[in-house]
Amino acid sequence: MVLLARKAIGALWSSVFMTPVRAALDVADHHGQRAQPPVTGAGIAIQAFGLRAKLRQVDRWIGQAPCRVVEVHPEVSFARLAGTPLTARNNTWAGAQLRHRLLATAGIALDSDLGDTGRQAGVDDVLDAAVCAWTARRVANGQARPLPNPPQVFSDGLPCAIWSRPTTRPAA
Structure with missing residues (x-):
């Protein structure tokens, strides 16, 4: 995985x-x-x-x-959303702007004023939370796929995979 x-x-x-x-x-x-x-x-x-x-x-x-309960990794979701691996880290201006554009293209509009949360949370943490919520919605709608597919099952009987959306379009 x-x-x-x-x-x-x-x-x-x-x-x-x-x-x-x-x-x-x-x-x-x-x-x-x-x-x-x-x-x-x-x-x-x-x-x-x-x-x-x-x-x-x-x-x-x-x-x-x-x-x-499913596991989501923000960078996997962003790479899938972009259709290609990203090259700018999430804590850089270029990386944050790219992730913000990708979310907007996917219909996730982040308000510029998040109140107390916006004063306390890092930009990368807000972007990561947004893409995880987007992926969770995709899982609930049956539109996400696991890595690996099918998920691994460990000794506790729980399926283990990182969920993301399939790659379907080029980078923004």
Whole structure:
């Protein structure tokens, strides 16, 4: 799944990293995790380790979620929306402007005044949230496809895939 997502994203693939196995989430610090390869078979990215509290929270929530839960990666969705991997990072002016245009072309109009949220959230975070919502709508309407297709199923029985819209048009 990660390799497929990296391929879809192209040069900006560094934003996709392996999700750690559950046992790796119980190690107290990143150094300790790296010192215990039997837990994971290899070390985990510092980004993934930093997300462990949120990963645990989602893991608990999925078991009782009142709805379908899917994984979305914003850069995969933007690449699919553009019809090609993007070359400007989301935290640059050019990257933010391109993503804003792609969303507008898809019918997602972002208000210029988001109130308190607009004063606190990063531009890249707002754009990422918008494309994730757009992809979620596509999943609900049956218009999105998983990477891989069909999704992988892990030992917990849950399907695992990154959902996005199929590539259908050239870059904006």
